[in-house]
Each structure stands twice: as structure tokens, then as C-alpha cells.
Amino acid sequence: MTAIYHPTVARLTFRALLGRRRALIMALLPMLLLAIAIAVRALNGADDRAAATVLGGFALAAMVPLVGVIAGTGAIAPEIDDGSVVYLLSKPVSRQTIITTKFIVACAVTGLFTVVPVYVAGLILNNNSQQIAFAFTAATAAAVVAYSAIFLLLGVVSRNAVVIGLIYALVWEALLGSLMPGVGNLSVQQWSLTLAEQIAASGANVTSTVSLTAGSILLVIATVGGVWYAGRRLASFSFAGDH
């Protein structure tokens, strides 16, 4: 059985993710969320519908996927892009271990920039009335795990990982998801929203298009499958030809 976590790989990935401009872009989004939350609270006072709109319409729909794309693909894609992944792969570390480590780091970084701000924003917006803040925090946490796995896989598979990830997050989930309800069956946003639907009080008007069981099963499948397949792809990673 290979190890799940390799401290050196984790340290290098943390440094790559939190260095320079990447961290700045990732920090801007939660700051914007907090600014909106403070503005809404200051102008209108605590309001449950406003809280659900901000957390569902901005945090879960736009902020979480964007931070997920940046952190998830950023955990491995730049290394593959500039070729320095050779030095990592030539070390006696199982490639599955590299993937699981990078997955854990991506989850931790995405979580830091989304789960915490979502909870804080929820508290600011309505003091967790009707469990809305807690519901969306749980949904964000679930979404973070699934997005990290999916975007990490994309980073291994494709050179256009960022673009494809953004197309998925913005066109598939946001545009098509609002037009065709069936798209919700294949949307991380809806899968995690079903958790929020369960936790929030029924008056909170948080709804998802999938059921709780379907949502949780699909979340687990996407996460485990994504990490496993990314490991497989990295194990058979070849440098020949593609340059």
C-alpha cells in the first residue's frame, strides 16, 4: 500500500500555490464576498433571503468554482507546463502518492479561501439564522473536495486545464444549469447544494435539483474517481511527442 501523504511534495505544492500572484487572485474573491456581506448587512440588516442569495448566487456559484479551478489545476498544471515535473517524477515516490498529496493540498488551500470566508460571510449576513451559514459552509466544503479532485485530474490530462475548467464551471453549471434542469444531475454545484438544502431550515428557500442520496453518491464518485484516474494518468505519463 502506497503512502497517501508525502510531506516534501506537500510543502512544494503549498509553496507553488500560495506564492505570488496566484494567492493574490485567490484572496481577492473571498475579500469581495466579505465586502458584499458587510455591505448588505449594513444597508439592509440581517435578512435570510439576502443571505441565501449571496451565499448561493455568488459564493457557491462563482467563487468556489473559480478558486477551485485556480488551486486545483495550479497544484500540478504549471509543473507539467514548464517541464519541472520531470524532477518530481524521477524521485522514488509513488505517482499515486504524488496525486493524493497534491489533492490534499489543493483541498486545504481551496478550503482556506472558500469554506472559512463563506462561514464568516454567513455569520455577518444573518447570524446563522435558519442554519443558512452552516448549510452553505457544509455545501462549500463538499464542493471543494469534489472540485479539487476534478480540476486536479484536468490539470494532469490537458494542457488547457484552466480553460476547460472554466468552461465547465461557468458554461455548464451556470448557463446550461439554469436553462436545462437535467444538467443539474451532472453539476458539482447542485450536488453540494443538496447538502445545504437538508441542513437549512425549510423556510430558507434553498433548493437543489438532485436528491440527497444521488448528490452524495455522485460527489463521492467524482472525488474518488477523479483522484484515482489522475493517479493512473500520471503513472503512465510520458514526455515523448507532446512537445
Add this chain to the structure above:
Amino acid sequence: MHTDPNTTRSADAAPDGPTARGDARIHNIGYRSYSGPRLGRSHGRASLIEHSLRGAFGLGRSARSKVLPMLLLTIMTLPAMIMVAVAIATDLNELPLEYTRYVVFMQPIVGLYVALAAPQMVSLDLRYRTTPLYFSRPLERSDYVTAKLAALSVAIFVFCALPLVLLYAGALLGELSPSDETVGFLQGLAGAVVFAVLHSALALLIASFTPRRGFGVAAVIAVLTVPYFAATSLQWIVYDLGSSGAVDWIGLLSPGTLMDGFQGAYLGGATDFPSGIAPAAGGAGLAYLLVTVGLTALCSFLLLRRYRKVGI
């Protein structure tokens, strides 16, 4: 105006200075200066526009670079064809969606296209250091910037206008009211022009700050979508709380809602705003006009300033 290519400055003509040695000579190894016509700045600018415009659709580039622009163009035009088919098949009196609403409706696709095209136009020149080669020609920095702005504006306009042309042609073939359709079509085209110019200035400015294409794509997408989601969420909150007047002012905060409100005020009369009501042309609409023009001018100005320093 230049020296005759056959003239050589060899040691034969060298003056007998104190350092000149008798056997020193510079061999004529056959370099010749260009004696053909000089096409000048305007031709350089036109070629740069043409080259950038073709590149924005992947023409003249590898097959892999053609995939995404062409795929996005297909996705962009597909709903238009479906609408025309539906309108003709079910004998509608008008198209299911107005011309000006179409671009707003397809905004995520247009945003993706802009995010792909803008970094391709400027980031790669920075990354592979081709800008010094441009600037060593008669081309000025302002020529480079205006050429790129013009090329991206035209590219976005073509991208937005193609489905409108399809809609219009379909509407005429389906014998919908020609006068109504023509007015709507022209309004749609005017909206597309404003949309294209605003977005090209904004996206090029962002893209010119990074030599890395992936970063540029992500940054343009983020700047276009994050404020949009933020602004629409806020609009709904304000609308729910019953102050629909503030909805118009919040719409000024993102490029997407800005274009929506602008078209609503001057080119049609409907928006995707929660109220569904467009800002009045005289009141809030004027703010939309000013912000649109101001933002475009500001981005173009900053882009010109950016190229005073970058790219040497």
C-alpha cells in the same frame, strides 16, 4: 533614398589615418540593403490588424488552435438556428428572443471567447519577446495598441454579429414583419459594436499584464464573471427588499450588467434585471452611457500607457 546596394565601403576607400594598417580591409560579403518599396506605418498597422484578426479565429495557426474558437462560434450560432427553426415551424409572429437580448443571453460564451482571444493577441508577443521586433519597424507603440484594439473589437463583433445575421436572414425568409425585424437587427448590431469595443479594451488591458496565456485567460474570465455574479446577486437582494430604483445603480458595477442596462436604455427596452425594466434613457440610462464610454476610454488609455514601458 538609401545607398545603392552595389556601393561598398571597403578598405579601398578608407582614409589613411594614423591607425590604419596597410593590409587591413573589410571584405564585401554581399549584404545588400533593401531597395524595394517602403510600405510605411499604415501598411504595417493594417497587416498587424489582419494578422491578429485571423489569429483570433485560429486562421493561419495550427489545427489545435482552431478547435476552441470554432467550437465557441458554433455554440454561439446554434441557438440562433434553433430559434429560427422554431419560429418558422410554429408560425410565430416574432422571434422568441430579441436581437439585443441574444448577446446578453449568450454572454458566458462571448466572455470565454474574449478570454481566449485577448491573451492570444498580446500575451504571446510578450512571452516570446516579439514586441521589440514590432517596435524596431516604423510601427509606433500607439499603432501596435490601436491595431490590437481594432482587431479584437472586430473579432468580437463578428463573433456576436454572426448569429444576429442568421436570425435576421431566418426572420426574413420566414416572412416575419420586415420593418420590425430590420429595426431590431440594426439595434442588435449597434449593441454588438458597443459590446465589442468595451470588452476588447478591458480584456486587452488585463491580458497585457501577463506574459502567460493561462493566467491571462483566467484573469479575463474572473474580471468578467465575478463582478457579474456579485452584481446580479446584489440586484436580486435589493429587488426583494423592494427598492427597485437601486437595481439600476448596482447594474453599473459589472461589464455584463452594464451592457445589459445600456442596451435596455437605448436599444430596445428590456433587460435581465430582476425587475425586467430597463433604466430610463434620460436618468439612470445616462449613467450607463457615461460609464460605458468612460470605462472604454480609461482601459484604452491605460493600455497605451502600459505599452510605453512594457515589451522592450
